[in-house]
Amino acid sequence: MIETRGLRKSFRSRAGRETKTVDAVRGVNLEVAEGEIFGFLGPNGAGKTTTLRMLATLIEPDGGDATIAGADLRKDPAEVRRRIGYVPQGGSTWDESTAREELVLHARMYGIGKADAQQRAVRALDAFQLTEYADRKCKTYSGGQRRRVEIALGIIHEPKIVFLDEPTTGLDPQSRAHMWDEIRRLRSDGMTVFITTHYLDEADALCDRIAIMDHGEVVAEGTPAELKREISGDVVLVGLDVAATPQAAQTLDGEPYVNKLETVDEGGLRLYVDEGATAIPQVLRRLDHAGLELRSIELHRPSLDDVFLTKTGRSLRES
C-alpha cells in the first residue's frame, strides 16, 4: 500500500548567524501492507512528522521516492492527495467554525458535491459520537472531542490510507482507549492506517506492525511480537543505591546466568537473563553474600522499550 525507497529530508535552520543543517530523515525504506495499522514509534525529533509530511505531499523529499496507494509521490502528487487522508499533529480545525461546517467544507475540498458532503458529515459525526456538539464552535470542544473531529476530517472522503500524526497525544486514558477503538474500526472498514506515536503501549496494543525510528532512521521493523522475540530473554531490574552499584556490578558480572549487564544512572543494574524466574533467587543470594542491600527488584518481560534500548542504546522513556 505504501512503499518508500530511501526517503530523505534535511532542513536548514538559522540559529543566530550560523546556519545549521538538520538531517531530519535520512533514508527511510518502508513497506506498509493494505488493511493494517502501521505504527511509527520514536522519540521527539526522530523524524516521524517529517516523514509523514513527505508522504502526504506537504513537503518535497530531498531524495528517494515512494509509491502510495499505487500513485507515485514524485510524479503524481495530485493523485496521491486524492487517495490519502492526513491528520496533522498540531490540529487542523478553526476555532470559529462548527464541526459540521468543517466536515462539509473538507469533503467539498475533495470535489464532493454539496448534498453528498452534508450526508457524509452526518455519518461521520455519528460514527465519532459528535452529533451532540456538531453545531457548536470548535473552540468550545474538549481536547478529545476536537481530536475526534480532526480524525473525522481526515477520513471524510474515504481514502485508502489515512495518516494520523500522534492521534492520542494529550488525551486522558479513557479517551485514548476510545480513540484506539475508532482506529481499529477504520481498519475493519478496510482502510490502511499509518499512525505515529511515542507511546510504547500504544504501538504494542494497537499496531499490527511497527517501525522504530530514531535520528531520522528506521532502526527496527516488524510486528511487536517479532521485535520483542528478537530480544531473547527477560530483564531483571535491580534497584540499588548509587554508591553500591559498582560493587554489585562487579559481583554479578560473569555469573553464568547473566547474559549482559548494564548500570542504570540513578543507581541499580539491568540484567539480561534467559529466564527471570530462576535468575532472581540467585541474584538475591549473591548480593546477600556480598553484604549489599538492595532497594527493589523487578522482573521485566521484554517490551518495545527494550527493543529500542538494544537498537539505540537509549531508553525511549528517557529520551
Add this chain to the structure above:
Amino acid sequence: MKFARDTWLIFQRQIQLLLRNPVWVFVGVFQPVMYLLLFAPLLKPALNAPTQAAAYKIFVPGLLVLLAIFGGLFQGFGLIAELRAGVIERSRVTPISRLALLLGRSLRDVVSLLVQAVIITLLALIFDLRVFIGDLLLAYLMLALIALMTSAVSYGVALKVKSEDALAPLMNTVAQPVLLLSGILLPLTFAPGWLQGIADWNPFSWAVDGTRALFAGDLGSDKVWQGLTITAVLAALGVFWAARQFARSVR
C-alpha cells in the same frame, strides 16, 4: 471549472466567517464613516477647494485607495492564524486548486472593501459629491484591483515569514512610504519637483491619479487607462506569486 468551483468554495467559507465576526462589521463600516465625518469640516479650506463638493472629489478617491491598500496589506495576519491552526496544511493535502486557496481569500477582501467603498460613496453623496455611475464603476474596478494585489502580496509574505512579529513591521515599512508618496490624502500638485519624481515610481500614485480623474468625470484622461493597466498588471503578478507560495509553503 474545477478552479472556479474551488474558488467559490473558499470564498463562501471566508465570507461566512467574516460575517460571523461582529468586530469586523463594526470596524469595517464605522472606521471609514469616521474618516468622512471627522475630515469633512477640514476639507474645503485645506484643499483650497472652491466648494465642498470639489473638495470631496479630491478627498474621497484618495480615502478609498487608502482603504484598499491598508485593507489588503494587513490580511496576512488572518492567514498566519489559519496557518497556526493547521487549516492551511489541512487544505494543502486535499486536491483543491492552490490558486483557489489564495483567490477565495483575496476575493473576500475585495468584496469587503467594495462594501466599504459603496458606504462611503453613498455618504459622500449627502455632502454633494456627484459622480457618473459608469465612472464610479470603473473607479471601483481600480479599487478592486488594488485590494486584490495588496491582499495577495500580504498572504504571500505571510506564508513566507509565518509570524506576526515579522509581518507587522514589514507591512508598516512598505505601507508608510507608499502612502506618503502617493498623494493619497492630499494631491502632490504642490510638492517640490524631486518629490513628484519619486512619486512617479510609486504605482499607487498612478492608481490614485486615475481614481481622481474618474471621480472628476474625466474618463478620457490618460491617467485612467494608465492607472488601470498598472494596477491590473501588478495585481496579476501579485496573485501569481502568492499562489506559488500556497503551492509550496513549508511550515
